[in-house]
Amino acid sequence: MKKLWKRCYLALILIFLYAPIATLMVLSFNSSKFMSKWTGFSLKWYRQLFESPLILSALKNTLLIAVLSALISTVIGTLACIGISRMKKVPRTVFMGINNIPMLNAEIVTGVSLMLVFIATGMTLGFQTILIGHITFNIPYVVLSVMPKLKQTQKSTYEAALDLGATPLYAFFKVVFPDLLPGILSGFLMAFTMSLDDFIITHFVKGAGINTLSTLIYSEVRKGVRPSLYALSTIMFLAVFLLLVLANLPKKNRGGNS
């Protein structure tokens, strides 16, 4: 009985989390432009999606910024973890404290503060400022996912490699890096996801003439968002869902899924 209640509760939360996603998927096949009426099945929004240069360029910007910001923040963050782990207690606490600022600060404050610094230094708002903004809020996530893995690695194995004649760089890549890899990968994935889903910071640092998917959607909220954007979101969501399911399948089933 108790188990049943638990399952019901879990199911209700999952419905709560996924109901809007299901709604958007259904509406992407709706032949009406309006969200509130179902007028029949249609694939026209999917067709229009590939004919809209505005959506395609926003998609390109979104993906490019997500990949680049995740890559750069992963490199900076991972290097930082190695450096920080060698520090004494006080500087280490200071560094980790700084790390918390972008995570705990309000996104709107991060957004306006970056906008002020870009304008004060005379940078043109555009692709590069969005990229810098995204790297800034992504680095802390990478640090937080790599740091615990680094704490688990044993210094003695690295030192043993050095004693056996490995150069520090070789020893790092052969001994330490494989242990860090899961943390680095999850940090990268987290950064990529956060970048993809960001609206607030992008809104303040983007300038005129460039859009990511989020800002394009926001600009269309008043007059009604084109259902092609639901269609695009549906495709992206399903693609990631399938990828993650495939990646998590037990090895023996993998062959049958081509």
Add this chain to the structure above:
Amino acid sequence: MSKKALAGPYLVWMIGFTLIPLALVFYYGLTDASGAFTLENILAITSEERIGALWRSLKLSLFSTAACLLLAYPLAMILKGMSVSKNSFVVFVFILPMWMNFLLRTMAWQTLLDKNGVINSILGFFGLPGQNLINTQGAIVFGMVYNFLPFMVLPIYNALTKIGNDTIEAARDLGAGSLKTFTRIILPLSLPGIISGITMVFVPSLTTFVISDLLGGGMVLLIGNVIEQEFTFASNWNLGSGMSLVLMVFILISMAAFARYDKDGEGAAF
């Protein structure tokens, strides 16, 4: 070369794009258009419209934080009990929605909460009267809970999974009942997770301008909306920065609470 130098790029980046920008917010917030020191931008919060927006934001974000905590704690307990392998199912389920754009997901609730929407149709099916759900403060709290619930679930779940089963069994062996085990062992040990969850929900709820835009129909003004308008429409950076400084007082309070319980930087969500 010392290994510590590897943290160099990180330090430069954080100073250049986190600390200096924040200092700039202080500078603009405490000066007027000519650059002279003034407290006017901060005191501007006392205007009727702005102080109203601040109270409304505080009220709605407290409601949403409380609702998230009440929903998330039992959920985290259930997830812990399911003994699924960590970092797979749980993170998967709560991060996956982020792959559908956050604005679209929030807008979808308009359809669901609409007068002729799905929720009212279900109510109507059971013979219950339709409710006016959209464009209310309730709808905004609902949107906040929807968007920020994962940020409460994940840290609490992480804190709970760190409690060893032997600790709980020891309490049982020493004669503690279920309730006592919960109040004396599980709850205190999960406190860091609760605190970090509260921070991670309270701050974005307090400062949002998007959720009130999307689900309040432009009729509910929050402090986030006030700041956003100063920067994008009015272009009064001094006033906008002043308002941001007021907001930061509340953010700093919650950061201080976070830092007290998160001494080694391990309690954070991910």
